[in-house]
Amino acid sequence: MSDSKFRALRVLEKGGYFHTEIQEQSLDDLPDNDVLVKVKYSSLNFKDALSAHGHKGVTRQFPHTPGIDAAGVVVESRSPELKPGQEVIVTGYDLGMNTPGGFGEYIRVPVEWCVVKPPNHDLHYFMTLGTAGLTAGLSVDRLSQTVAADDGEVLVTGSTGGVGCLAVALLARLGYDTVALTSKVDHSDLLAKLGARRVLDRSHLEEMPEKALMKETWAGVVDTVGGALFSKILKTVKHSGAATTCGMVAGTELTTSIFPFILRGVTLYGIDSVEISRERKRHIWEKLDSDWALPDLKFLAQDVVLEELPGVIEKIYCGKMLGRAVLRHIDQE
Ligand SMILES: NC(=O)c1ccc[n+]([C@@H]2O[C@H](COP(=O)([O-])OP(=O)(O)OC[C@H]3O[C@@H](n4cnc5c(N)ncnc54)[C@H](OP(=O)(O)O)[C@@H]3O)[C@@H](O)[C@H]2O)c1
Numbered sequence: 001m002s003d004s005k006f007r008a009l010r011v012l013e014k015g016g017y018f019h020t021e022i023q024e025q026s027l028d029d030l031p032d033n034d035v036l037v038k039v040k041y042s043s044l045n046f047k048d049a050l051s052a053h054g055h056k057g058v059t060r061q062f063p064h065t066p067g068i069d070a071a072g073v074v075v076e077s078r079s080p081e082l083k084p085g086q087e088v089i090v091t092g093y094d095l096g097m098n099t100p101g102g103f104g105e106y107i108r109v110p111v112e113w114c115v116v117k118p119p120n121h122d123l124h125y126f127m128t129l130g131t132a133g134l135t136a137g138l139s140v141d142r143l144s145q146t147v148a149a150d151d152g153e154v155l156v157t158g159s160t161g162g163v164g165c166l167a168v169a170l171l172a173r174l175g176y177d178t179v180a181l182t183s184k185v186d187h188s189d190l191l192a193k194l195g196a197r198r199v200l201d202r203s204h205l206e207e208m209p210e211k212a213l214m215k216e217t218w219a220g221v222v223d224t225v226g227g228a229l230f231s232k233i234l235k236t237v238k239h240s241g242a243a244t245t246c247g248m249v250a251g252t253e254l255t256t257s258i259f260p261f262i263l264r265g266v267t268l269y270g271i272d273s274v275e276i277s278r279e280r281k282r283h284i285w286e287k288l289d290s291d292w293a294l295p296d297l298k299f300l301a302q303d304v305v306l307e308e309l310p311g312v313i314e315k316i317y318c319g320k321m322l323g324r325a326v327l328r329h330i331d332q333e
Contacts, residue, residue, distance in 0.1 A: 007329075008104030009309050011052050013062040018054035020310050025065070030100055030108040036076040037088060037109065040123050042067045042102025042327040043130030044309070045162055046249060049317040051096060052310075058097055067102030067327070068095055068274075069130040071123040079111035087117040089285060091131045092274035103309065105329045115282045118289035127326050128301045129288060132162030135273040137284040137292065139163070139222045139244040140170045142269040146242035149175040152219030155200075155233065157181045159191055160322050163224040163246060169194040169294050171222070179218075181205065187322060193299065205232065213259050218243075227251020239264045246271035249319060303328045 010023045027036070051059040051066040059066070070090045074082050082088065093113050095101045100108075117123060129137075147154065154171055158164040159180035171178040172195020180196035182188075188199040208214070210232055217236040221243035227250035230243075234256055237243055245254070245268065260266040273281075288294070300323040304312055312325045 004106075006105035007306060008065045008100065009306050010063045010065055011054070011059070013054060018052065018062070020052055020313070022306050025100075025104060027106060027108075030106060033108045034077060034079045034111040035074055035082055035088075035109055035114055037070065037072045037090065037107050037114070038075050039070045039072040039102050039105055039107055039329055041071045041127035041329070043069045043127045043132070044312050044316060044325040044327065045069065045131050046247070046316055047131075048096060048101075048103070049313045052313045053317060060098055064098070065100035065104045066096045067104065068092060068097065069127060070095065070102030070107050071117070071127045072107075074114075075106070077111070081111050082114060082116075087123055088114040089117055089123075089126050090114055091134055091281065092276075103306070103327065112278055115278060115285055118286050120289045120293065124326065125297075126285065128297050128324055129166060129294070130162070130324065130326075131273055132324060133166045133288060134281060134284055135163045135246050135271060136166035136170055136222070137288055138273055138276070139167055139246060139269075139271050140174065141284065141287075142244050142271065143220045143222060143242055144174070146240070146267050147220035149177075151241070152238060153177045153179050153197070153217070154220040154222065155179045155181055155218045156196075156222045156224070157229065157233065158224035158247065158249060159196070159199075160184045160187055161224060161249070161319075162321065162324055164222075165191070165194055165300060165323055166294070167222045167224070168196050169297070169300075170292060172196065173292065173294060176220070183319075184322065190300070190322065202229070205229065208232070211235070212257055213263065216264070223247070225250040227253060228255070231255040234260050234266070234268070237264065237266045240266075242267040242269060244269040244271050246273070297324075300324055301326050305330050
């Protein structure tokens with residue numbers, strides 16, 4: 001296979017500016033790792049948009065192939081753990097950051113990055129979820145350690161985004177009374193279809209006068225945006241409630257007093273889906289394949305081909321993304 005050519009969406013840097021281009025690559029261009037995977041699907045995440053815009057905190061060197069998610073078939077393996085023909089899911093670690101990622105038709109990765117696809121759903125389902133679904137799963141898993149379904153309403157921020165919409169769907173699936181916070185109230189029908197009991201306009205919360213502690217409102221919060229908005233929402237979590245934090249589209253600062261923690265006993269869970277162990281990833285994927293399986297998500301995800309990626313990347317970068325986008329490499333069925 002060493003002379004095989006394949007296509008990839010590459011990010012190129014010229015004079016400090018970044019642009020994308022579909023280029024032909026050779027398998028020899030891929031790093032020397034244990035497992036060669038023919039990628040059938042990838043998916044788009046906020047981090048891919050950052051990489052495509054040259055954010056050096058994500059990708060240090062260009063040209064580069066983004067794509068932090070990949071699902072496909074093992075073609076070659078130097079590890080006894082995996083055999084050609086096995087279907088695998090690869091997310092996180094360095095994939096798509098500084099290791100060529102799922103926006104190429106092939107990846108070559110360490111065996112420790114590969115999770116064998118669980119049996120009940122196909123690769124497309126797992127890429128509809130992707131890192132966003134894994135992160136939603138990890139968030140709900142943590143939240144449910146503290147908050148039960150009958151404790152009261154759970155708020156999800158950034159609810160039309162990737163992590164947000166899948167958190168809404170999963171919480172609803174598990175019987176939580178889920179409230180979706182969004183700037184896109186005109187898409188309330190989509191959020192209702194995912195299982196949100198009600199939809200709240202983000203501007204309501206943004207405009208609320210801020211105090212050291214605010215009215216106890218939410219039994220739980222799955223936050224995907226961070227910044228000033230999450231700092232304020234933390235003050236509205238009910239006594240003995242919990243919040244999870246995973247994202248930073250609204251900012252990286254968390255401004256808080258100790259009051260939510262010492263006067264209301266609030267628990268704050270940090271969520272990382274990138275560097276956690278493969279066993280933890282497998283555990284969440286297996287749950288999403290079985291008792292947490294989400295119903296048909298076709299209405300939520302659009303399939304795109306390589307040529308359509310730049311447009312979707314721009315939508316995600318500008319916070320305009322609705323639901324999920326799955327990249328289907330075109331030489332697949
Ligand atoms: N910790 C981890 O392991 C991990 C894993 C995956 C993702 N993340 C992070 O989680 C965040 C969300 O990722 P994603 O893939 O779901 O992104 P996404 O699809 O782009 O969704 C983000 C959503 O946040 C809302 N939003 C955008 N700008 C905002 C702003 N300035 N203030 C408040 N809300 C805003 C929008 O939803 P509405 O219009 O509905 O409000 C937007 O659709 C990102 O920061 C990403 O890096 C972290």
